[in-house]
Every structure is written in C-alpha cells, then in structure tokens.
Amino acid sequence: MDAAALGALAAERIDWRFKGFPARFDGLTVGELIAAEPPVAEFGTPLLTLDGPALTHNLASMARYCAAHGVDLAPHGKTTMAPQLFARQLDAGAWGITAATIAHVRAYRAFGVETIVLANQLIDADALGWVAGELRRAPRLRLLCFADSLAGVALMQAALSAAEAPRPLEVVIDLGAPGGRTGCRTADEAEAVARAVHAADRLRLVGAGGFEGALAPDREPRSIERIREYLRSLRELVIRIDDAGLFDETDEIIATAGGSAYFDDVVEILAGAWEASRPVRTVLRSGAYITHDDGHYRRLTPMGDGLRAALSIRSRVVSAPEPGLVLLDFGKRDAPMDLGLPEPHSVQRADGSVEVLAHCTVSALADQHAFLRYGGDTVFRIGEIVSCGISHPCTAFDKWQLIPVVEDGHVVDVVRTFF
Secondary structure, eight states, X not given: OOHHHHHHGXXXXXXXXXXXXXXXXXXXXXHHHHHHOOBGGGSOSSEEEEEHHHHHHHHHHHHXXXXXXXXXXXXXXXXXXXXXXXXXXXXXXXXXXXXXSHHHHHHHHHTTOOEEEEEEEOOOHHHHHHHHHHHHHOTTOEEEEEEOOHHHHHHHHHHHHHTTOSSOEEEEEEBOOTTSSSSBSSHHHHHHHHHHHHHOTTEEEEEEEOOOGGGOSSOOHHHHHXXXXXXXXXXXXXXHHHHTTTTTTOSSEEEEEOOSSSHHHHHHHHSSOOOSSSOEEEEEOOOGGGTOOSSHHHHHOTTGGGSOOOEEEEEEEEEEEETTEEEEXXXXXXXXXXXXXXXXXXXXXXXXXXXXXXXXXXXXXXXXXXXXXXXXXOOOOTTOEEEEEOSOGGGTGGXXXXXXXXXXXXXXXEEEOOO
C-alpha cells in the first residue's frame, strides 16, 4: 500500500466532526493525540472503540487458518473501509482486498491497494472508463470483477473499448442460486456468459465465484447442506468452464467465495486438489473476522473461540425514568441493530471500579438512546459508563469516522474510515 497516503492520515486535525472526541482535543492532529496515549476515560460518549490486542489476535488467527488450509484471503474491505486496517490485513498475508462497489475500489486505489476483487457487476460506462485509466496508470494493478449476464459483458466490452483500455479487465463468472443474490442461476447460463467473456478482447476470464452467505440464516443441518450444495455446483462450474477451454489466457484459475459465516464449508469443498488444466487459487472473502462481534458472527463463525470481539461502544447512563430501565446515550446513529441489538458487558462506577453485568438487556434503540432493561440486584446511577458489545461489524464502522484503538485503557491508535 501507499505508505505516504497512510501516513497522511495522522495529519488530520481533530474537531467537531468526530463523535466522541471532546473539545479538549480540538486542534490536535491525530498523530499528536496518538503520541500522548490519553486514557479512553478522557473521551466523550458515545464512543465506538477497537480493542487493540483482540485485533492483533484475530489477524493472526485468520492468517494461520488460511495457511493451514491452503487458501488465500481477500477480506471484504466494506466491513471497515479503513485503509489502516487493510494494511494490517495485507501485512498479515492477505492476497488482496475485496470491494462491493466502484466507490470502494476508488478508495482502495487512493491508498495503493494493488489486488482488488470487485465482487459485483461493473457495467457503468464512467466507472469502466476510470478503470481503463487505472489499468493504464498502474501496471501492477490486478482488478477482478464479477459478471452474470450477456448484457453486462456487452456493456463492459463496449465501455472498455471506447476508453481504449490498455489490457483486459479480469472477470470472474458469478454463480448464484435460487433465492440468493446476484449470479447466474444455472450452469448453462454461466457457461454462456463465460463464452461471451472469452470472446471479448477487452476482458479476460480468470475464474468463477459467488456468495453463499445469502442462502442460509443459521447453522442448522438443512442450511449447511444448502450452502454445500451451492459450493459443489460452483466447483463443478469451474471444471466445466476449464474443460471448455475458456481459461486459455490465465496462469491460474480463481475460485472465490466465503463470507464470514460459512468459510469452513468453502474450504472443505473448494480448497485442496483440483482436476484442472492449471493451478486453482481458492480465495476467501471473509471480512468480519478482523473484529468479530458479540452477536451474529459469534453464533455463526466457524472459528468459534478462535476469534475475539474487538468492537464495543462506551456510553453513559443519562436517565433512570422507572424501575428496571435506564437510558444510555447511544442509539441507531451510533450502533448497528440490523442483525441483533448491542449486548451490555460492564459498568464503570464513579470510583473507577468495573463490574461485569448480568440480567441486563438492550431491548430497543431510538435514534440517540438505548433502552437498557435490568433485573436482579443490579443498580445503575446517572453518569456511570456502560460498555456494550455489538452485533454485525459491517454496520458499525460506517457510523464512525474516527475510531480509537485501546490497549490497557489508553488510546494507542486512531482508525480513519471512508464510507
């Protein structure tokens, strides 16, 4: 990645734009703040924070997992949209970074990411013109995008031809499934799209892929079998396209799938030996592993205790309007709720002591308030700090531009996001 672009993030000046950063820090650069390593207790609330040791643990755990199973990782950058974290993922051995939109790709390129999987269709002429320029400007750039229709292939070919792209854009055939997301619904459709890519001089067919995560909501046996059936069809498609001689301009074949919930099934079915004309690189696109969570992925991740929740939100008790209920000063604007509500973990008392919470639940979020209901012997007082874990990191990062990284109660880094 571009070290200068990453380094420039430290020059950002802190001011009113950044939630949770109090006025006392106004005018400091991010770099100056990090050098001072202030206690996180000096920050305002609400405040989303990253646990530094948990981040390091998760990066190393996923790297070991991929190495042990002979697969590559191109983590989905949309989880964090944080170039500093991309750099750490690449340093830990990631093969590339996955994008969902052309806006993501442009952000990645601004920080020098060289291998990008755009796991979506790219059919906008302006976007394809920009891609042609990047292919010309950056000879080391490797950009792969998905295709699932003859019409889409025609649009890509026409736009790249008009822009005089200097080399072909690499294309992965997107295989879907009934009830799933994008992707060809049958192998015959997929082969027809593959033939169209093969015939286009501005495109180069390099593999097949898709997304299994939309096909199941849980780890029940019926759900897992549906996931595996889809993955077996993806493996069969790779072999079918290879047997048809449509990968003739590539040294390797890409087989890519693997969100953050079922990547063990991807490994079981897509990794290992292939009876193909050339090596097959199996690429996982899991992104949520870097922070894990206290909800959705805690229930579904294949790695179980191998990952640690690294995201939490600090908040204050601002109201105690009735027995068994307090209101905290964070809400929908600050924390995700699409795949589960935040989970109360601890309360910091006025004397600085911290108590682990039990018999407490966040029952609802309003725009700026969380409804925390409690029972047992728990007591809350106005002004106390409550920390909650979150579910679904993908919709947590997008609510924060600056996120402190905390170790031993002190802020040792600040992560900048670009949504």
